[in-house]
Amino acid sequence: MTDFDYDFFVIGGGSGGVRAARLAANLGKRVGIAEEFRYGGTCVIRGCVPKKLFVYASHFSEEFEDAAGFGWRVGESHFDWQTLIANKDREVARLEGLYRKGLSNAGAEIFDSRAELVDEHRVRIVSSNQIVTADKILVAVGGRVNGVDTLEGQELTISSNEAFHLERLPKSILIAGGGYIAVEFANIFHGLGVETTLIYRGPEILKNFDMDVRRMLHRTMEEKGIRILCHEVITKVVRSADARLDVTTSGGKNLKVDEVMMALGRVPNTESLGLEDAGVATDEKGAIVVDDYMRTNVENIFAVGDVTDRIQLTPVAIHEAMCVVETLFKDNPTRADHEMVATAVFSQPEIGTVGLSEDAATRKYDELEIYSAAFRPMKHTLSGRQEKMITKLVVNAADRRVVGAHILGPDAGEMAQLLAIALKAGCTKDDFDRTMAVHPTAAEELVTMYQPTYRVKDGVRVE
Template sequence: MWSLTMATYDYDLFVIGGGSGGVRAGRLAGAMGKRVGLAEEYRMGGTCVIRGCVPKKLYVYASQFGESFEDAAGYGWSVGTSTFDWRTLVDAKEKEITRLEGLYRKGLEGSKVEIFASRAELVDAHTIELKSTGQRVTAERILIATGGRVNRNTSMPGHEYCISSDEAFDLAELPKSIVIAGGGYIAVEFANIFHGLGVETTLVYRGKEILSRFDHDLRVLLSEAMTAKGIRIVTETVFNAVRKEGDRLAVELSNGETLIVDQAMLAIGRLPNSEGVGLDKAGVALSKGDHGAVIVDEYSRTSQPHIYAVGDVTDRVQLTPVAIHEAMCFLETVYKDNPTRPDHDLIPTVVFSQPEIGTVGMSEDEAIKSYPEIEVYRAHFRPMKNTLSGRADKMLMKLVVDGKSRKVLGAHILGPDAGEMAQLIGIALKAGASKDDFDRTMAVHPSAAEEFVTMYNPTYRVVNGERI
């Protein structure tokens, strides 16, 4: 099914892109004895390792210490005057991602993958040109794993004065004030990071509520918590223009307001990184419109049967573990004679906000549209850690259940360690657990997670769209 006409090529597989998906596919294909080449024009590790998940999580940790110092007093600790040095954090981050990049490279080299530090462009369906040297190589199969790029909103006047998540980790100095455009997880996470580091922070979002794709309760409660901490959230508003005003920026909003800040950040989504790869020359079809995602079938195969694509460049689910999963399915399909479709159902997701969000499965609104009767189990409480510290932050634990089959459709958490809980509860939902399975599971006490197995009676039901 997957065989190609016999021909002589320089490589069995050539991977364009050294991110999580590309590296995984290249490394394991090389370990199988395949002749593999991989081109990466920047740094090995892609968005996640270099300018995404990893540095973001490190900065989240850094931004939480201010509250931790405050909370310690309630537990008897006397914490002296604390100060924060931005440069120390940036340098420590750089050291860590350099270490991780080295591990990615070492893994590829250990599998005898030939690495090219170059931009790669397809010349035809089997030929790749390495732009740094002009060298051309051929490959039996090609994997496009070029990831995504930030949306810089180039049609907005003054967009060139704005930073994106790419630059936010390496600013020369920490700004005193920042305004961030966006309401998705990147915008929300950076709003919390900068605020936690002492920056006056404003979040501007075009929608009515931040995190529009998440459960309504999570959106509302997180917005309230962020506002209570001092983050200003302006909704149903966008950036109209940005201009320089001395050493600062004037950000004109669509609501008529002008904000004077040190930094303006665009976090309005990411686009498939399909430009300049020569996909048109190779006959690889892209989606219509501005996004230009690589169109793939259920096995990640493009319109060219020997060219595949995984990760953000396909614009299916923009998450690092998804790219890795798609790469593993590619290997099963192409090199193990085991056609395997990527499974994009029930993906646990985390927003590293403060408080944190973890979620898996359907939101309440999604379930209402798909099921005639649902049950909602909801616990909203102050976690034990906040009792002695006096912190007002509360937790939310929520289950959405099919009222007829009793199958758990979704689980949603707001509070400390929400991501860790979402990962584990995702296993239960993937296994098709019912509410009865949850009910007969013994609780771990005292813990926040025990709420998931002690909510015996529904908070309310929704039948044919009406709450009862």
Template sequence: MMAHDFDLFVIGGGSGGVRAARVSAQLGKKVAIAEEYRFGGTCVIRGCVPKKLFVYASQFSEKFADAAAYGWSMGETKFDWPTLIANKDKEIGRLEQVYRAGLDRTDVTIFDERATLKDKHTIQLASGKTVTAETILIATGARPNPHEALPGSELAIYSDDVFDLKELPKSIVIFGGGYIAVEFANIFHGLGVDTTVVYRGQRILGGFDGEMREHLQNEMQDKGIRILCHTMFKSIAKRDDGRLDVELSDNHVMCADQVLMAIGRLPNTDGLGLEEIGLELGHNGAIPVDEYSRTAVDNIWAIGDVTNRVQLTPVAIHEAMCFVQTHWHDNPTRPDHEIIPTAVFSQPEIGTVGMTEEEAAKTYPDLEVYRAAFRPMKTSFANRDERMIMKLLVDAKTRVVVAAHIIGPDAGEMAQLLGIPIKAKLTKDAFDATMAVHPTTAEELVTMYSPSYRIKNGERVS
């Protein structure tokens, strides 16, 4: 059998690819990784990390307003966009070096260039060099959907572009209703930008719990964000003054400084050479894989957004660890895509674990819903009537808590911790037996002793 240059070659230097490369090298494997842009991938460079930093920046406008109620005398406040961009760039640069240092410490060979497949064991590098590997892992992630069929789409910006805008627009129209669109709408509004969301659905955040969706949409509109549902873009055109006219499906025309397209992401498989080696791609160019992340080509695996299973960074990292267990340790390990804690960093933010109430009502013949709605203590002094909602969904037959949904301050932090008992299939009795921490908002999760209502065979009965 011919010896290969590497035991493992990873194409893509995002969170999943880097984790797989580093851990494999720690096992004594000879590993290489290629990344054509910057290590860290979507999450670190142009996704969750800079987005969360921007979320923090946008929250200060409300914090300043609330401070007066707590006795603070606030002077004139002023936001400086270039300062935020510069500090973001500094932090992203630091994090990229952390990723590189981790690869260097484990002796992973790094190629700072594009890599494609010449055959099932041969990798073609942009420099002209070719190398071979026994196993190849594709972890190239995804990119924003450009929606090229829309006239004038080239005039729009995408989520990747937001973090490098030269100046903060005075107004923006955002096309989409998923978490990316919703988070950026709240970011821009918090920074003082006149913000409009255009969404073809009935309510934002399709796929999330219905009550959470409705409550967030109402809160956003109360804050001054315009949300136009059942509406589509027809075209984008540039005016003589450089601003953009957006024609909507109802023939109404809106004018804005920027238009942000946030209508999903497409797997990065163009030009990788996958089809040439006999690997047929799936919907939107996704790489089809089995439950262990194997492709139809026996030595090629794929993880993360490029497989279009669940496009979340922790999922890609989890899939990387499952690959290591399955391939190197001969311990077949399937990624668990069922119980995934997640958050929408809107304002207020949403934290969720498990299925929606609508899904649970179809799954469990007898479902108990424990619900609390209240004004969080931190806003009690402020002149804001923002409500917090918490829900636990319980299978009445087994008493197992099957899901949790929260909207309000720190909902994402609570969702992470709730992921543990829900993943462990703990019962509501275990929640009831847990001592509360007072005064906190999270104490409601262990003090809701009686169900607010039940759903039997899909019908609400009490």
């Protein structure tokens, strides 16, 4: 087949799919894109964007308290859940409109429909049962909520999807999970005045993050009033006579709450996508297997983002999409660089991190220098809040290269973004030491920790 309807067809209208479709269309390619729900995908519609708006909303309860130490007297406050939901929905709709406008202006043809692969060059538009053909195909359908089919009472629980659209704010909530979504929503709901419990099967929240940061956040969350149960899972959920939920845990606890939220991660959204018909290989988790150029085992079919289950972050999907366009349409084969990817957890306080944790670096390098500082941010000296902040640098002793940077505290995500540039460039601890500090800031700690707090040699800490 040589006469195709499209040069490039994209299945999935999330951040990665939209970016690839728009860039290709701007190059004059005939582009089609299909999305079964709303353009913008998980990030814009039911992920990072509405989540960050919720995070902002949840901060105000502490801001009102902290104002007193600076001479402000704030009157009685009242939070209206419906106002937040309405304004959030308005902003999400605005952003979706921008995504659509960008595609239209570039000349891409938009399908508001699910699309499935028929074979390596044919795609079915499900809403109309139309078959279209394409020279190159990109699968960018993202992930979906990971459910627990074996849980008795699963149908009584909600996920992060429903949390953005609750009719009313619950008085109490139990959140299962210990990753980004679970920890962020625990802090959100608590900040909005909800009695919050987090339950996680592991020994400590936020697996794979630096342990010092994990422990300090855990301690701070509990000091705020969030109950955290580790080494436990939910075993049963039952609707009680008073319309609340009775929850039983593996540790023998019985909890009564208004809502139970399952936040156990996300899995590749590859079911019923026609991958087998097209001959596209997947792994044991259902993720599409791709090479360094995002190409599947089928030469003309590519995949980016969460559907490949590599790094589940929106900027990664966008970067991969741009690489695909460079490779396919600019005669510039481009690999996605997955080293030194910065990330943030919008907890309270938030986490910003880039590079290796101390534990991960210990497994890779023979000797490390660890520079760390724990202190109370300047703002809290007058607010009276005892909340601590952490800054930490992980350095390979052999060449003094900074291989990890970890921050817990206000604006940690913003700091991590800038630190990522330095670490990506291969900066050494000597480069940090030569850098003048900006005073008074919390970030100045990153360039004023001149002596290592301790060393790690052959996996053993040396004070």
